[in-house]
Amino acid sequence: xxLSVVGSWSSLPLDKQFEQPFWxxxxxxxxNGEITVQMTTHDQMGISGGDVFRILSDGVFDVxxxxxxxxxxxAPELEGLDVPLVATTAAEAEAxxxxxxxxxxxxxxxxxxxxxxxxxxxxxxxxxxxxDVKSLADLKDKxxxxxxxxxxxxxxxxxxNGVNVAFSEVPGALERGVIDCAVTGAxxxxxxxxxxxxxxxxxxxxxxxxxxxxxMNMDKWDSLSPDLQKLITTEVxxxxxxxxxxxxxxxxxxxxxxxxxxxxxxxxxxANMTLVEPSDADLAxxxxxxxxxxxxxxxxxxxxxxxxxxxDSVGKTVGxxxxxx
Amino acid sequence: xxxxxxxxxxxxxxxxxxxxxxxxxLGFGVDQFFSPFPLIRGLGQVVWSSSNSSTLIAxxxxxxxxxxxxxxxxxxxxxxxxxxWFSWLPGGLIHANIxxxxxxxxxxxxxxxxxxxxxxxxxxxxxxLGYDPRLxxxxxxxxxxxxxxxxxxxxxxVYGFLTETSIPRLFLAGLVPGxxxxxxxxxxxxxxxxxxPTLGGxxxxxxxxxxxxxxxxxxxxxxxxxxxxxxIYAGWATPxxxxxxxxxxxxxxxxxxxxxxxxxxxxxxQGTVRITAMIMLVIIGAYFLNFSLTxxxxxxxxxxxxxxxxxxxxxxxxxxxGLYIVLGFFIETLSLMVATIPIVVPIMxxxxxxxxxxxxxxxxLIEMALITPPVGLNLYVVQSARKAGRLSEVMVGTLxxxxxxxxxxxxxxxxxxxxxxLPDYF
Amino acid sequence: MGEPSAVIALLIARLRRINSLIGFIAGLVxxxxxxxxxxxxxxxxAGISFGGAEEISGYVMAGVASWGMxxxxxxxxxxxxxxxxxxxxxxxxxxxDLIAIVALAATAVVIAVQSWPVLAKTIERGSSANxxxxxxxxxxxxxxxxxxxxxxxxxxxxxxxxxxxxVKGRFDEADALVGARSEVELES
Ligand code: NA
Ligand code: NA
Numbered sequence: 001x002x003l004s005v006v007g008s009w010s011s012l013p014l015d016k017q018f019e020q021p022f023w024x025x026x027x028x029x030x031x032n033g034e035i036t037v038q039m040t041t042h043d044q045m046g047i048s049g050g051d052v053f054r055i056l057s058d059g060v061f062d063v064x065x066x067x068x069x070x071x072x073x074x075a076p077e078l079e080g081l082d083v084p085l086v087a088t089t090a091a092e093a094e095a096x097x098x099x100x101x102x103x104x105x106x107x108x109x110x111x112x113x114x115x116x117x118x119x120x121x122x123x124x125x126x127x128x129x130x131x132d133v134k135s136l137a138d139l140k141d142k143x144x145x146x147x148x149x150x151x152x153x154x155x156x157x158x159x160x161n162g163v164n165v166a167f168s169e170v171p172g173a174l175e176r177g178v179i180d181c182a183v184t185g186a187x188x189x190x191x192x193x194x195x196x197x198x199x200x201x202x203x204x205x206x207x208x209x210x211x212x213x214x215x216m217n218m219d220k221w222d223s224l225s226p227d228l229q230k231l232i233t234t235e236v237x238x239x240x241x242x243x244x245x246x247x248x249x250x251x252x253x254x255x256x257x258x259x260x261x262x263x264x265x266x267x268x269x270x271a272n273m274t275l276v277e278p279s280d281a282d283l284a285x286x287x288x289x290x291x292x293x294x295x296x297x298x299x300x301x302x303x304x305x306x307x308x309x310x311x312d313s314v315g316k317t318v319g320x321x322x323x324x325x
Numbered sequence: 326x327x328x329x330x331x332x333x334x335x336x337x338x339x340x341x342x343x344x345x346x347x348x349x350x351l352g353f354g355v356d357q358f359f360s361p362f363p364l365i366r367g368l369g370q371v372v373w374s375s376s377n378s379s380t381l382i383a384x385x386x387x388x389x390x391x392x393x394x395x396x397x398x399x400x401x402x403x404x405x406x407x408x409x410w411f412s413w414l415p416g417g418l419i420h421a422n423i424x425x426x427x428x429x430x431x432x433x434x435x436x437x438x439x440x441x442x443x444x445x446x447x448x449x450x451x452x453x454l455g456y457d458p459r460l461x462x463x464x465x466x467x468x469x470x471x472x473x474x475x476x477x478x479x480x481x482x483v484y485g486f487l488t489e490t491s492i493p494r495l496f497l498a499g500l501v502p503g504x505x506x507x508x509x510x511x512x513x514x515x516x517x518x519x520x521x522p523t524l525g526g527x528x529x530x531x532x533x534x535x536x537x538x539x540x541x542x543x544x545x546x547x548x549x550x551x552x553x554x555x556x557i558y559a560g561w562a563t564p565x566x567x568x569x570x571x572x573x574x575x576x577x578x579x580x581x582x583x584x585x586x587x588x589x590x591x592x593x594x595q596g597t598v599r600i601t602a603m604i605m606l607v608i609i610g611a612y613f614l615n616f617s618l619t620x621x622x623x624x625x626x627x628x629x630x631x632x633x634x635x636x637x638x639x640x641x642x643x644x645x646x647g648l649y650i651v652l653g654f655f656i657e658t659l660s661l662m663v664a665t666i667p668i669v670v671p672i673m674x675x676x677x678x679x680x681x682x683x684x685x686x687x688x689x690l691i692e693m694a695l696i697t698p699p700v701g702l703n704l705y706v707v708q709s710a711r712k713a714g715r716l717s718e719v720m721v722g723t724l725x726x727x728x729x730x731x732x733x734x735x736x737x738x739x740x741x742x743x744x745x746x747l748p749d750y751f
Numbered sequence: 752m753g754e755p756s757a758v759i760a761l762l763i764a765r766l767r768r769i770n771s772l773i774g775f776i777a778g779l780v781x782x783x784x785x786x787x788x789x790x791x792x793x794x795x796x797a798g799i800s801f802g803g804a805e806e807i808s809g810y811v812m813a814g815v816a817s818w819g820m821x822x823x824x825x826x827x828x829x830x831x832x833x834x835x836x837x838x839x840x841x842x843x844x845x846x847x848d849l850i851a852i853v854a855l856a857a858t859a860v861v862i863a864v865q866s867w868p869v870l871a872k873t874i875e876r877g878s879s880a881n882x883x884x885x886x887x888x889x890x891x892x893x894x895x896x897x898x899x900x901x902x903x904x905x906x907x908x909x910x911x912x913x914x915x916x917x918v919k920g921r922f923d924e925a926d927a928l929v930g931a932r933s934e935v936e937l938e939s
Binding site: 050054058069070072073074075076111148149152153156162163164301 | 795805868869872873876878879880881882883885888
């Protein structure tokens with residue numbers, strides 16, 4: 001059985017450390033050669049992240065993976081998979097994703113004619129600021145580079161200005177004062193040298209966790225023998241999803257250590273940013289904005305049925321309820 | 326697969342099927358014969374995503390900017406001024422071609438737009454003054470390629486976008502190599518015309534009064550450069566937005582010079598749409614071919630080949646340079662970049678090469694691809710601005726400048742700081 | 752023999768006028784986009800964030816590209832490599848021109864047909880952009896798709912007209928219609 005697999009960003013650790021080894025080596029080995037894999041990534045194919053699941057649903061390839069957030073244009077209910085600020089640790093994020101899994105399964109079946117195999121995390125999307133930022137309230141009137149609709153709406157509700165700046169331009173923009181803060185994964189920010197132009201690291205997942213969904217075209221899935229289906233399901237869970245989550249927590253700690261200079265930094269030269277941990281008041285404020293502004297707006301996009309399901313699953317896990325009217 | 330694709334590429338091109346269409350046909354062929362998957366079902370999505378791009382919109386903006394400069398009479402006056410300054414050199418007006426191309430490169434982000442602009446003002450002169458058409462048109466095609474090296478540059482924007490490199494840093498890095506190449510083009514022209522005076526026209530001399538009087542005609546271009554580049558460094562505009570700023574300023578300058586009329590606007594707009602569509606058909610076709618080739622496993626084959634050679638960093642670099650020279654013969658440049666950068670740049674940076682430096686090296690290779698047959702957009706653009714003569718004359722005329730580019734590549738490899746000292750200094 | 756050729760000539764003139772208008776309108780849309788971006792820059796400096804200009808300029812690019820295709824085709828602007836063509840006699844050239852326009856028309860039809868599902872899915876799912884503007888994607892995609900459809904229709908008409916002219920032996924007119932003289936107007 002030959003599988004054509006399209007991975008997420010080829011430049012990021014998730015693809016290099018987990019996707020590529022699993023699909024090109026471990027799965028073929030575990031199947032005793034019954035499965036062979038041809039793998040590339042969406043950026044190498046020149047297709048945008050938002051097209052991966054669209055093209056997957058047409059059966060142009062068999063397995064596709066990309067950030068769930070990229071596909072919300074086609075499925076607004078999918079925004080519920082990655083609500084910013086409700087999960088602050090990897091364990092909480094994993095619980096949130098687990099709770100959302102049945103919803104995501106249905107969304108992918110319905111919208112993209114495909115079967116979800118795994119949901120793995122990117123590191124949390126935290127805030128790099130130039131200048132003193134001690135709390136969420138300090139972001140008011142600041143120019144912040146964020147991405148994704150929920151994050152931008154959240155910033156607006158906070159009284160901050162969302163600014164669109166390409167990732168590679170962030171250092172220059174911070175330096176020249178075009179923006180005051182920027183949101184990205186802690187590891188990406190470290191390797192791109194953002195600590196050289198910013199001084200405060202606000203460790204709050206303002207951009208969420210950007211979970212990456214791995215899905216297989218449903219027709220392909222149905223054509224596989226039950227044995228193969230079972231093999232893929234267990235292998236992908238034990239050798240890809242679980243290790244990726246296990247590494248997420250450790251990677252986050254390492255990234256923070258490298259950025260702040262407190263603790264071991266195996267990645268290279270440690271920086272000395274000031275770490276700002278969110279206070280209880282910050283989290284309470286975040287929750288308030290989410291439940292009064294951001295999530296009700298999402299509810300209108302997604303529809304009451306999905307909101308109800310979300311409240312009963314993800315909402316329960318993270319302790320947030322979207323008001324239904 | 327590589328052989329079949331190359332052979333059909335050459336065959337279709339020889340049949341004079343439009344280049345963009347050839348790329349689509351090859352994509353269909355790869356889908357049909359080399360891919361177990363129905364790739365064609367992805368066609369629509371690829372066409373939509375490749376053209377729905379706020380990065381690529383810089384192309385029509387820079388083309389429009391060039392059109393305004395030509396139709397508003399600014400290009401012509403710049404050309405005349407540079408004629409007064411440079412035409413005493415052996416080779417005469419050819420130096421004005423290179424000089425004008427260099428100045429326009431500083432306002433335009435596109436080599437094609439730069440070559441089109443200069444060709445439109447210069448070509449009528451070649452016929453009037455009896456120049457050898459080969460070197461004359463070759464200098465325009467080659468000089469035009471500076472458009473993507475001297476900032477602003479669409480190709481550097483695309484490179485920065487794909488590799489997550491700072492675009493302002495790339496722009497700074499391109500400045501010195503770009504100017505060095507301009508000078509080298511002139512030196513090459515002077516040497517050739519010294520050896521064989523029939524290649525150039527007569528040297529023309531102007532008085533210093535005439536020269537200084539002509540300087541004011543260079544002011545508009547300098548202003549444009551300062552505004553376009555300044556708006557990026559001041560943090561007002563993104564590199565793409567700066568193209569829109571350039572259009573507005575060019576229009577104001579043309580209006581100030583009373584060069585704006587209803588006809589002029591009409592011609593500018595239609596010319597822009599025509600050139601943009603011509604470029605976009607090639608780019609979209611290249612995207613689809615890249616999509617098909619990658620899905621059929623060519624990217625992986627290429628990567629495995631490179632890694633499997635197990636060479637030293639310098640050896641790998643040489644192989645990659647050779648690869649780009651060969652691919653550059655056949656593949657349109659933006660699509661060549663889009664197709665190869667995600668594979669090549671991680672290998673290069675993994676071996677310790679600087680990302681900004683490699684971007685500049687790549688641009689020289691891309692410049693070369695623009696003037697090497699059979700697929701070289703600048704050759705066609707210059708040819709299309711001529712009233713008579715064969716495309717092969719332009720191709721022969723660019724050869725000496727290809728040599729200069731090879732020398733530039735060698736210099737960049739030997740002395741990386743040629744590109745890096747400016748961005749490192751700031 | 753006067754009647755049918757007069758019809759062909761009239762038809763060609765009409766198509767030219769339509770495409771010329773399309774080229775002009777597409778240009779105006781570009782100008783509007785320039786103004787939008789400038790407004791966005793100024794508002795941003797004034798501290799008001801609007802932030803939709805980038806997204807909209809992407810849609811403009813897609814629309815200008817697809818609608819510009821037919822205008823460029825009518826103006827013989829799509830790049831062709833004529834190294835061999837130039838060495839041929841009139842009949843040989845006419846044959847290559849016919850092959851080129853047939854290949855182009857076939858490709859244009861495939862693109863138009865394969866692009867329809869993009870819009871169809873968007874409509875079916877009610878897709879909107881993942882941005883603050885949340886643009887309903889059917890709007891830009893309809894404009895974009897119709898440009899490709901017109902390109903397909905126009906190129907098919909050109910195939911028929913070329914065949915008609917060649918059958919009548921009117922090589923010069925066929926050459927003017929689908930030849931490879933990609934002359935950018937020089938007289939500035
Ligand atoms: Na330039
Ligand atoms: Na070439």
